Amino acid sequence: MYAIINDAAQAYRGVIPADRWREPYMPREELRHEIDAGARFWGYEEDGALVGVMAIQDAPGRNGAADITLIRHAYVYTARRRQGVGGKLLAHLRTLADRPILIGTWAAATWAIRFYEKHGFRQVSWEEKERLLRTYWDIPERQVETSVVLAQGNTHESRT
Numbered sequence: 165m166y167a168i169i170n171d172a173a174q175a176y177r178g179v180i181p182a183d184r185w186r187e188p189y190m191p192r193e194e195l196r197h198e199i200d201a202g203a204r205f206w207g208y209e210e211d212g213a214l215v216g217v218m219a220i221q222d223a224p225g226r227n228g229a230a231d232i233t234l235i236r237h238a239y240v241y242t243a244r245r246r247q248g249v250g251g252k253l254l255a256h257l258r259t260l261a262d263r264p265i266l267i268g269t270w271a272a273a274t275w276a277i278r279f280y281e282k283h284g285f286r287q288v289s290w291e292e293k294e295r296l297l298r299t300y301w302d303i304p305e306r307q308v309e310t311s312v313v314l315a316q317g318n319t320h321e322s323r324t
Contacts, residue, residue, distance in 0.1 A: 165205060165217050166192055172239035180270045181310050190237075201302075203236055206256060208249050216240035216249040220257045223266075223300040232300055233261040234268070238276075254283055258316075265316040268301055277312060285314035 166188075173189035199205065203219040218238040222230035235257055240249045258265065267285060269276045277287065288296065293313045297303065303311075 165207070165214070166190070166195055168214065168217050168241055169195065169237065169239045171242055172245075174242065175275070176270065176273065179272045181272075181306070184270075184307060184310065198237065205237070206253060208240075208253050210244075210249075215244045216253055218250070218253040218257055220260055222263070225299060231263055233263050233265045234300060235265055236268075238267075250279060251283060254280075266296060266300060267314045268297060268303075268311050269314070271310055271312045277314070280314045285316055288313050288315050 169190045170188045176189065177185060198219070201221075203221045205217050205219045207214045208216040216239065219236040221234045221236055223232045223234050225231040235254065238250060238253065240253075265285075267280055269280070271277075281287075287293075293311070294308065296313045297308045297311060301308075
């Protein structure tokens with residue numbers, strides 16, 4: 165998983181804000197922390213080799229009860245992009261969710277936004293994005309400023 169995440173994240177180099185880039189993009193300790201915090205990773209294999217990963221995580225709202233499912237850490241080996249791997253992983257994770265789904269990604273990662281929109285997700289308004297990122301994610305303020313949130317269908321207020 166570590167190798168896939170950091171290979172795929174090279175697409176962000178020079179695209180996301182420079183102060184948010186690091187090498188490796190996701191250190192092993194952070195990957196372990198994400199798993200310990202409840203991110204359940206799923207993988208897609210071809211010919212016995214793992215080629216893509218994506219995580220699902222139930223997120224508690226302000227009342228402490230899990231009321232949203234987050235799709236997180238979606239990565240496919242660079243050489244395997246645009247071959248349906250991400251779509252298959254996303255489709256599987258959607259079958260596991262029994263609450264509304266939210267996805268956060270970098271605003272500058274237009275390819276990721278297009279991918280999620282192709283699969284029925286829509287960007288929420290700026291105000292809703294701010295509220296959702298602060299409620300359901302534990303990320304630095306700079307990442308809140310430079311991210312977008314996509315919601316399944318019309319689960320949340322969509323951007324106009």
